[in-house]
Ligand SMILES: Cc1cc2nc3c(=O)[nH]c(=O)nc-3n(C[C@H](O)[C@H](O)[C@H](O)COP(=O)(O)OP(=O)(O)OC[C@H]3O[C@@H](n4cnc5c(N)ncnc54)[C@H](O)[C@@H]3O)c2cc1C
């Protein structure tokens with residue numbers, strides 16, 4: 180076992196891991212941050228997306244030891260400490276961007292990365308950016324709408340279905 | 341995954357030393373290797389991470405060429421290879437944003453997946469693969485699917501691309517994996533045109549010599565209207581038959597020429 184230390188949602192975090200411990204396992208099992216979901220464990224679904232040094236990555240496809248010294252952000256750090264949802268989370272709620280909610284942590288973290296890079300994305304840009312995030316429930320429509328709304332843009336052009 | 345040791349050197353020299361140990365394996369972005377380890381298809385004793393080596397990161401251009409560090413991530417090439425727009429666009433079309441934030445050019449070229457994008461760019465550009473030991477021309481480097489000229493323990497430290505006058509990459513998506521079902525990279529240099537095809541052949545990435553000759557004489561899509569690659573030797577699977585892929589090679593080449601011209 181090796182010690183790994185990183186900053187998670189602004190707080191110092193460390194633990195003993197094996198070489199093969201995935202970042203997703205370290206977050207969920209060592210730190211108890213189970214908001215990061217593991218859907219496929221094969222790099223396809225994006226439920227496990229977190230930010231490492233500001234960039235969206237699939238935490239099921241990164242070793243915990245690769246995050247040594249990094250700034251990691253997970254879904255648990257998105258709302259304010261008093262529980263107030265951030266703009267993306269609030270828009271998911273408002274626009275019914277989730278059903279079962281399994282994909283939602285990854286969707287929200289991918290959306291946050293997108294809006295940081297591109298604060299006013301078009302609908303097509305949003306759909307393209309979410310290529311690596313699968314949702315089995317919503318048909319994506321309301322997810323796209325929520326992200327458009329969170330970016331402060333008009334969503335009336337996206338037909339309500 | 342079987343358990344393995346892990347080391348993260350900060351220089352190429354230290355990485356080379358670590359790779360000298362028995363059954364050590366390089367870890368680039370892990371976007372291919374970690375899934376492989378999960379399936380227990382590889383059993384390294386130690387993984388040597390290349391992510392902490394500053395000298396293997398980044399992009400430089402000048403003297404008609406672009407040099408990309410071997411551990412440079414796809415997203416950084418997409419954002420930073422403005423001197424070679426077709427290459428930047430190719431990098432920006434690999435996988436999805438999270439894959440691009442981890443996957444590296446060195447990892448992609450070392451792996452030489454028959455449906456990967458970078459091999460087409462490197463072969464069509466006549467790029468040079470720079471390792472800790474030597475420089476390898478793209479024509480010698482690619483040796484069939486998942487096979488390259490790399491020796492055990494050799495590390496790709498950089499890739500040098502000569503800048504063409506015009507170039508374009510066209511990728512026909514395999515709808516499930518989003519790798520290339522067929523991808524064609526066309527690059528026009530002062531002394532001729534090079535055409536490299538990925539995704540299609542059982543031999544991995546290849547140059548389409550007939551199209552190169554025709555396009556070198558006349559750089560228009562019409563110049564290759566009468567040409568086709570034989571279906572024999574193409575990949576045939578549930579996503580597309582051999583003859584379908586052979587047909588796509590022609591279509592994608594024409595589209596690439598039209599977009600580049
Ligand atoms: C969902 C998904 C979609 C993808 N879509 C595409 C796509 O559309 N097109 C495409 O081209 N690729 C695609 N990929 C593959 C991706 O580009 C990988 O990043 C790439 O194939 C491997 O690069 P890596 O840095 O992750 O290497 P790793 O997975 O870390 O390593 C791969 C192999 O290369 C070796 N290696 C790594 N770096 C070096 C080096 N510098 N020198 C020598 N050997 C080295 C390793 O030992 C290993 O054998 C996709 C991957 C995923 C998960």
Ligand code: FES
Pocket residue numbers: 216217218219220221222223224225226227228237238239240
């Ligand atoms: S759990 Fe990581 S991509 Fe599905």
Ligand code: FES
Pocket residue numbers: 276277278279280281282283313314315316317
């Ligand atoms: S809300 Fe159920 S998978 Fe997306």
